Amino acid sequence: MGEPAKIQEPPAPVQPQEETISPWKEGWRKFRKNKIALVGTSIVLFFVLMAIFAPWIAPQGINEQDLPNRLQPPSSEFWFGTDDFGRDIFSRVVYGARISLTVGFLAVVGSAAVGSLLGILAGYYGRWVDTIISRLFDIMLAFPSILLAIAVVSILGPSLRNALIAIAIINIPNFGRLIRSRVLSVKEEEYIMAAKAIGMSDARILFSHVLPNSMTPIIVQGSLAVATAILEAAALGFLGLGAQVPQPEWGAMLAASRALLVQAPWTLFFPGLAIMLAVLGFNLMGDGLRDALDPKMKT
Amino acid sequence: MNTQEKVLDVKGLKVSFFTDDGEVPAVDDIDFYVRKGEVLGIVGESGCGKSVTSLSVMGLIPSPPGKIVGGSIKLNDEELTKASEKRMRQIRGNDIAMIFQEPMTSLNPLFTIGNQLMDSMLIHKKGNKREAKKRAIDMLKLVGLPRAEELMNDYPHQLSGGMRQRVMIAMAMVCDPKLLIADEPTTALDVTIQAQILKLMKRLNVELNTAIMLITHDLGVVAETCERIVVMYAGKVVETGASIDIFKDPQHPYTRGLIQSVPDMRYKKQRLYSIPGNVPKPGSIKTGCRFADRCEFAFDRCRQEDPPLYHTAEGRSTRCFLFDEKEGAAHDSRATVES
Numbered sequence: 001m002g003e004p005a006k007i008q009e010p011p012a013p014v015q016p017q018e019e020t021i022s023p024w025k026e027g028w029r030k031f032r033k034n035k036i037a038l039v040g041t042s043i044v045l046f047f048v049l050m051a052i053f054a055p056w057i058a059p060q061g062i063n064e065q066d067l068p069n070r071l072q073p074p075s076s077e078f079w080f081g082t083d084d085f086g087r088d089i090f091s092r093v094v095y096g097a098r099i100s101l102t103v104g105f106l107a108v109v110g111s112a113a114v115g116s117l118l119g120i121l122a123g124y125y126g127r128w129v130d131t132i133i134s135r136l137f138d139i140m141l142a143f144p145s146i147l148l149a150i151a152v153v154s155i156l157g158p159s160l161r162n163a164l165i166a167i168a169i170i171n172i173p174n175f176g177r178l179i180r181s182r183v184l185s186v187k188e189e190e191y192i193m194a195a196k197a198i199g200m201s202d203a204r205i206l207f208s209h210v211l212p213n214s215m216t217p218i219i220v221q222g223s224l225a226v227a228t229a230i231l232e233a234a235a236l237g238f239l240g241l242g243a244q245v246p247q248p249e250w251g252a253m254l255a256a257s258r259a260l261l262v263q264a265p266w267t268l269f270f271p272g273l274a275i276m277l278a279v280l281g282f283n284l285m286g287d288g289l290r291d292a293l294d295p296k297m298k299t
Numbered sequence: 300m301n302t303q304e305k306v307l308d309v310k311g312l313k314v315s316f317f318t319d320d321g322e323v324p325a326v327d328d329i330d331f332y333v334r335k336g337e338v339l340g341i342v343g344e345s346g347c348g349k350s351v352t353s354l355s356v357m358g359l360i361p362s363p364p365g366k367i368v369g370g371s372i373k374l375n376d377e378e379l380t381k382a383s384e385k386r387m388r389q390i391r392g393n394d395i396a397m398i399f400q401e402p403m404t405s406l407n408p409l410f411t412i413g414n415q416l417m418d419s420m421l422i423h424k425k426g427n428k429r430e431a432k433k434r435a436i437d438m439l440k441l442v443g444l445p446r447a448e449e450l451m452n453d454y455p456h457q458l459s460g461g462m463r464q465r466v467m468i469a470m471a472m473v474c475d476p477k478l479l480i481a482d483e484p485t486t487a488l489d490v491t492i493q494a495q496i497l498k499l500m501k502r503l504n505v506e507l508n509t510a511i512m513l514i515t516h517d518l519g520v521v522a523e524t525c526e527r528i529v530v531m532y533a534g535k536v537v538e539t540g541a542s543i544d545i546f547k548d549p550q551h552p553y554t555r556g557l558i559q560s561v562p563d564m565r566y567k568k569q570r571l572y573s574i575p576g577n578v579p580k581p582g583s584i585k586t587g588c589r590f591a592d593r594c595e596f597a598f599d600r601c602r603q604e605d606p607p608l609y610h611t612a613e614g615r616s617t618r619c620f621l622f623d624e625k626e627g628a629a630h631d632s633r634a635t636v637e638s
Contacts, residue, residue, distance in 0.1 A: 022454060023409055127363075190405040196359055197399075198392030198419040198470065212409045 027216075030292040037288020043281025051097040058091035062248045071264045081266040083257060089267060092248035093274050099249045100278060103164045103233040103242075104226040110168035112222050115175025120214070122176070123183025124206055134180070137173035145170045146235055153241045160249070163242035167232050171225055178221055182214040189213075216293040223289055227282035234275050250275045306478050306510045307333040307356065307395075311370035314351050316581075318364055323581045325351040327534040328370070330608075333478060336508040338501070340525030340542065342515060342557070344578050348534040349514045353480045356512075357397055358387040375477070393423045396471035400483040402463035406455035412439075412466055413451030419473050438469040442499060461492035465499065472503060479503075482514045497524050518561050522546060527614075530554050533579055533589040536608065540615035550617040552594045588620070596621060 031037055050057060059079075060066075066086035074081045080089035122133035140148065152166035186192065187210060195205050236242035237251025245252060250271040257267035314326040326348040333339045341349050354360050356372055358379060372379040374394060379387070391397075399405045406415060416435035420426060426434070432451070439447035442465040455463060464484060471479055481500065485493040501524050504511050513525060521528055521542060528545050530538040530553065538551040549555040556574035576593040588594070591601040600620050609622040 023456070190399050190401050191407040193359070194397075194399060194405045194467070194470075195407070195418075196391065197357060197397040198474075199388040199390070199422050200392075200418070201388060204422075209407055213407070 027292045031288055034288045034291060036284055037291070040281050040284025040288060043277055044285050047097050047101060047278050047281065050094055051101045054094050054098055058088075058094045060088040060091045062092050062095045063087065063246050071260070073264070074266055080270040081264065083264070083267045084260060089270050092253060093250070093270050095248045096250045096253065096271065096274060097278070099160065099243060099247065100230045100233060100275075103160070103167065104229040104282075107164050107167040107171065107229040107233075108222050108225045111171035111225070112175050112218055115172040116179045116211075116214075116218060118172070119176040119179030120183050120206060120210060123180040124187055124210060130180070133176065137176050140170070140173045146232065149232060149236060150239070150241060153236060158241045158244065160243040160247065163233055163236040166236070167229050170232075171229065174225065175218065175221060178217050179214055182217055183210055186210050186213045220286055220290040220293060223282055224286035227279040227286065230275065230278050230282070304334045305332045306335050306375060307512070308373040309352075309356070309370070312352070312355060312367070312372060313369035314348075314355050314360060315366055315368050316364045317366065325365070325534055325581050326355065329531070329534075329536045331529045331536060331539065333510045333512050336504070336510055337527065338504055338511045338513055338525045340513045340515065340521035340528045341531060342518060342521055342528055343531035344516055346578050346581070347531045349531055350482055352531075353397070353482050353512065353514055356480060357391055357395060358382070389423070392419045392476070393474045394476055395478045395480060396474065396476040397480040397482065398464070398467045398471050398484050401487050402460050402467055403487065405467055406463055408455055411452050411454055412458070416451070416466070416470050416473060419470060423474050425474055434473060435469075438473050439466070441472075441503070442466075442469045444469070460488055461495065464488060464492075464496050468496075468499065468503070472507065472509065475507070476509060478510045478512060480512045480514070483516070484513070485520060486515070486517070493520070500524065518557055530557070534581055535589060535618065537590065537618045538616070540612070544612070544615060550611055550615070550622065551619050552596055553590050588618075
């Protein structure tokens with residue numbers, strides 16, 4: 001090799017020094033600018049605080065019957081009025097936030113965890129693994145979700161815990177399909193090939209490269225799914241398949257007050273309002289997260 | 300030629316893709332070797348099997364549908380085609396490293412440069428985190444990146460294409476591999492950066508004595524950096540030799556066409572030469588020389604028989620019937636063709 005060893009080489013151009021920004025921080029910066037998303041986040045925070053501090057906020061216990069004060073309209077003493085057992089509706093709505101948020105969060109965490117795992121396996125390994133998992137998702141999605149939830153609850157027996165499990169199960173394919181499609185595109189990225197080229201194992205590639213790069217849709221879908229899960233929990237509660245009386249679950253409260261619609265509309269109005277606001281809050285927050293984190297929106 | 304000197308020795312390598320339309324041979328019976336500390340250029344048009352060759356050496360042919368159906372790949376006398384996946388993982392990154400065409404996408408956007416540089420060392424157990432960090436910073440300095448310490452905490456999107464390719468090179472060289480495979484490392488970069496990256500690779504080749512297998516379609520790149528060239532066409536090696544010899548006297552009509560299609564700044568030409576036709580789809584040519592349809596010298600035999608690789612001079616061979624001794628006299632027109 002008679003090559004001359006002296007080779008002149010200009011140094012790489014110096015880049016202007018800037019603050020180190022991780023992609024997550026950049027997402028947060030965009031999210032902060034989105035007014036509507038901030039409103040949604042405030043609503044969510046409001047409900048979270050309400051759930052945590054329920055014993056201090058609620059003026060009365062959830063099942064304290066005050067029979068002389070049955071069906072009182074909203075007043076300074078009973079902010080949201082009282083129901084047909086003389087229970088303070090405000091206190092019950094406040095405690096109801098605990099139930100709805102817990103069901104919403106746990107169901108979503110459960111379905112996101114199982115769904116992501118299945119989705120990653122299907123997307124990364126492909127072939128028969130993909131066929132089995134994807135067809136399973138298709139079968140689950142072929143049923144209207146609330147029907148599937150009712151079926152699961154009828155098998156397990158009606159209770160709040162079983163409603164939570166049912167909601168988690170019916171949401172698995174949503175997460176699974178989302179992650180699968182994301183993994184399909186991420187695994188073709190050159191950095192995955194580069195990771196293989198430095199001798200990284202499959203498991204390591206899956207969890208340190210594929211999963212973090214598939215995280216954003218999970219987060220966005222997760223926040224939107226909490227809203228759906230709250231709604232589904234209320235629906236199951238309304239049908240008497242979820243929370244059981246006398247638990248102060250919003251859906252169950254609606255069901256119990258059905259007959260009082262004309263006589264005492266506040267017994268329905270406030271639990272219904274709580275459901276609507278909570279769902280609205282999570283939806284607005286989810287939309288904001290999507291705008292901030294979705295790679296397709298990046299310019 | 301001394302066999303101990305060969306870092307990589309590929310013999311009779313055949314790689315096929317099994318699709319719905321049947322077996323498609325992407326690489327068909329190719330031989331080449333890379334000597335210690337040399338730069339070998341593999342040249343050819345898109346779709347001639349260059350990348351498949353490099354991925355076969357790394358053991359990264361997407362399978363299915365791809366499969367190595369024959370031949371051997373030896374790295375320092377160790378057979379790679381029969382090595383287990385576990386052994387291949389030890390080899391990748393440690394003995395053979397690879398850099399890719401697209402520096403913009405070969406780094407994971409969610410991790411810092413330092414994180415990704417240290418990964419390779421930690422995987423191959425080349426020391427603890429502190430040592431890996433020190434080595435990573437040294438490598439960043441070696442590839443000519445300024446403010447290496449701060450760069451360790453930067454994310455890929457903060458770097459330009461040229462800087463990222465330097466990072467990729469640093470990542471590849473961090474475990475001190477015996478062979479670096481560079482698959483079109485400069486194609487995605489602009490011309491001034493291309494020259495810098497090539498000089499950097501040449502410098503590392505000289506300083507660290509790492510053999511480089513440079514895959515490219517750009518003859519200019521080859522002329523500047525490679526000692527020897529392998530020209531590939533439609534999955535076969537059509538010509539090999541020292542790069543000076545090939546540039547001075549290309550033997551295979553395809554190589555000649557390639558060299559003629561490089562623009563020459565010294566002469567003002569109306570139109571740049573181009574080889575008529577396209578690279579045949581893999582598997583579409585069953586008999587005869589694969590270049591026959593586009594070759595201006597093709598005669599009957601070219602369409603009936605597949606030419607073997609003729610040894611034409613010291614260290615040179617060409618896959619063309621024009622160099623068959625029997626045919627040579629009858630078809631010696633090649634000497635009179637304009638160069």
